Structure formats: C-alpha cells, structure tokens
Amino acid sequence: MLTTNSIRKTNPVILNVANMVTPQHVADAINFYGGSPIMFTDEREAAALTNISSGVVFNMGSTNEDTLRNVIASGKVANKRGIPVVIDPVAIGATELRQANFARAAKEVNFNVIRGNAGEIAYLANVNWAANGIDAGNGDADIATIAQKVAKKYDCWVVLSGEQDIVTDGETTYCVDNGHPYFQTNVGSGDMLDGILATAIAVENDLKALVRATATFSIAGEIAGEKYPTQPASFFVELFNQLATITDDDIDTRMKIHQL
DSSP states (O other): OOOHHHHHHHOOEEEEEOOSSSHHHHHHHHHHHTOEEEEOOOGGGHHHHHHTOSEEEEEOTTOOHHHHHHHHHHHHHHHHHTOOEEEEOTTTTTOHHHHHHHHHHHHHOOOSEEEEOHHHHHHHTTOOOEEETTEEEEOSSOHHHHHHHHHHHHTSEEEEOSSSEEEESSSSEEEEOOOOTHHHHSTTHHHHHHHHHHHHHHHSOSHHHHHHHHHHHHHHHHHHHHHOTTOHHHHHHHHHHHHHHOOHHHHHHHOOEEEO
C-alpha cells in the first residue's frame, strides 16, 4: 500500500510541462507531498529530463505549439521507459486549438492518467456539458459513467475531480467524498492534484495508489478548511502545511471512499 513514508523516502523526481498560471503552486505541492519537482520549456531538454524522472505531468492550460512539442517529446521518452504520464486537458471544451492539441498529444503519447473536472472529462467523453472556462460547469450526465467512458476510450485511469472525486480504470470505480469548497475558490488546485497523482504512481503504479493520493489531497484540504473556515487565502497556505505533515493515520481515519 502507498504510504506517506514511502513517498517521502523515495522522493521521486516529477517532470512538469506546466501552464503559465500555476507552476509555483504545482512545484510546492509536489515538494511538500514528498516528491522533487522539475520543469522545462525547451524541447531540447525533454529527453534528458524525462530520463532522470520517475513521473511526468503535462498541463495543457497554456496551450501552444511549443508546449505541444514538449509534451510529445517528453511523452515518447516516458512511454519508452515505462515512466507514468499524467495529463490535464485544461478547459479543453473552450477552444478548437486546445482540442486539436490534446488530440495530437493523444495520438503520439499513451497516458496513464487523465485528470480533469467534470466539464473537461465530459468533453473527452463526447457528452453534452455546460462547462464554464476552466470551471466544471454543470450537466445532467452521471459523472462516474463519464469517467468510465473516457478511461475505456483512452485505455488509462481517469481522475474526475470535484465535489466528489471519481477514480476509475473503466471497470473498477471509486468515489472519494473528502474535500472542501475552497478548492474551487483557489485557482490551481486541480493542477496541484496532477502533481500529487504523478508523485504517488511514481512510487506505486496502481489504481489504489491513485485513489489514496486523491483522498490524501482532499483530506489535507478538509483539515486546512477546519483551521481556516472563513479565510480562503489562509486555507491555501495551510493546505501546503498539511501536505507536508499529513500522516497515514490521518488519512486512514478520515478517508471517505466507496466503490461503485
């Protein structure tokens, strides 16, 4: 079983193609959780940095031709070496460019995990959904069914994050009911979760580790929210404190998970 001690002891290097909004938040989250973040913007480094990494994260939130080349160059090396890949299709329903770039990346790279909100995952499932920019928006479809459809389509794990998190391989599906509303208030929470997931499966590459990592991030937020129930900015700082100090006892005691 994935443990906080195993993550901190292993200290895996996690390579990130980040977006322009949240690289510091992502790096901090990975670091406090127990990983070692590194980022790059030049394709000429892609192979060398991927080769020293134990997990990679591709955030498509600042999508452009350079970002896409970096994703494909790093992803091909990661696939060849068996290094797990997490991709975040940020606001994919918003523009044709984001859709085209994700499609090109998916054609060249096999993803271990797609992590997105309900609107992003619904787009990939070709399900009608009223997304709102980077926000999840709303729709009538069952989110677990949407996540399962995308997992089967791309032959990967899917983490659909929101008020209730769904983690699935398309057949086995878990719901994580931990969390806090301030995750939605603070921009970049999902990007941070991307890094947490990559760190976890760099240490133990299986579905249950992915579920536990998802729950850990949500529980850290719950505790932070209890300390700062009316201060969303202080919540965000405390979230980092909790990621750095959370124990397996904390996780086991508070974890609210059920299998569908």
